[in-house]
Amino acid sequence: MINSHDRQRYSRHLLLGDIGEAGQQQLLRAKVLIVGLGGLGSPVALYLAAAGVGKLIIADGDHLEVSNLQRQILYDTPSAGECKALLAEQRLMALNPDIDLEVIDEALEESDFSSYIPEVDLVLDCSDNLSTRKAINRVCAAEGVPLISAAAIRWEGHLMLFDFRRPETPCYECLYPPSAAEPVLNCSTSGVVGPLLGVLGSLQALEALKLLLGLESDINGKLLVFDGRHHQWQRFAIAKHNQCPVCSGKSQG
Ligand SMILES: [Zn+2]
Numbered sequence: 001m002i003n004s005h006d007r008q009r010y011s012r013h014l015l016l017g018d019i020g021e022a023g024q025q026q027l028l029r030a031k032v033l034i035v036g037l038g039g040l041g042s043p044v045a046l047y048l049a050a051a052g053v054g055k056l057i058i059a060d061g062d063h064l065e066v067s068n069l070q071r072q073i074l075y076d077t078p079s080a081g082e083c084k085a086l087l088a089e090q091r092l093m094a095l096n097p098d099i100d101l102e103v104i105d106e107a108l109e110e111s112d113f114s115s116y117i118p119e120v121d122l123v124l125d126c127s128d129n130l131s132t133r134k135a136i137n138r139v140c141a142a143e144g145v146p147l148i149s150a151a152a153i154r155w156e157g158h159l160m161l162f163d164f165r166r167p168e169t170p171c172y173e174c175l176y177p178p179s180a181a182e183p184v185l186n187c188s189t190s191g192v193v194g195p196l197l198g199v200l201g202s203l204q205a206l207e208a209l210k211l212l213l214g215l216e217s218d219i220n221g222k223l224l225v226f227d228g229r230h231h232q233w234q235r236f237a238i239a240k241h242n243q244c245p246v247c248s249g250k251s252q253g
Pocket residue numbers: 170171172173174175240241244245246247248
């Protein structure tokens with residue numbers, strides 16, 4: 001049973017037939033890892049905390065820079081120079097004091113992912129570099145933990161969902177094979193519009209809630225590409241590579 005306090009806080013969820021009290025209880029029991037608390041991680045963390053996802057593990061090793069404030073909506077100007085993970089903790093606790101937060105104020109490496117990821121129901125990759133994305137992908141695929149990944153640069157955003165509980169699911173490395181080098185373009189050299197990260201991060205949070213509620217996702221194993229300049233979406237099925245070093249051998253037959 002949901003108590004009267006939660007009934008008020010989550011009343012707009014309770015009105016929805018496919019969430020309701022049972023769905024809200026599922027969210028309250030869920031554990032999620034959010035890697036990166038920048039332009040994507042900000043809306044992801046805010047929406048999942050607001051939604052009452054019971055335990056959030058939030059990780060970022062950076063300190064806030066003034067140049068972050070154009071898009072990282074968790075933070076405020078007077079906090080420049082402070083640790084982002086600790087700032088995020090304060091903001092999220094103020095937003096929803098009822099959830100459980102575990103805060104990691106350092107950049108995670110593959111060995112860290114191997115200890116955190118098996119404990120959670122879902123991982124949100126909100127990081128900003130290929131090596132972190134690939135490390136998260138490897139551990140999620142190995143542990144069968146779903147992964148929702150996004151990226152954005154200039155006016156273009158990417159969204160991917162990999163439900164590794166399903167053996168037919170491809171992985172990030174099927175799309176970006178081991179030989180793929182770190183892209184020359186990144187937000188600090190090429191720029192990005194702030195609301196684009198809001199769009200992509202909000203979609204990560206939306207898909208996260210659906211997944212935690214057990215609702216079917218239409219984008220498992222898909223790459224969605226958003227052109228913010230001309231408002232166009234494209235959707236590509238990611239082919240599962242039978243030579244993929246991460247996920248081959250995991251498919252049936
Ligand atoms: Zn793969």
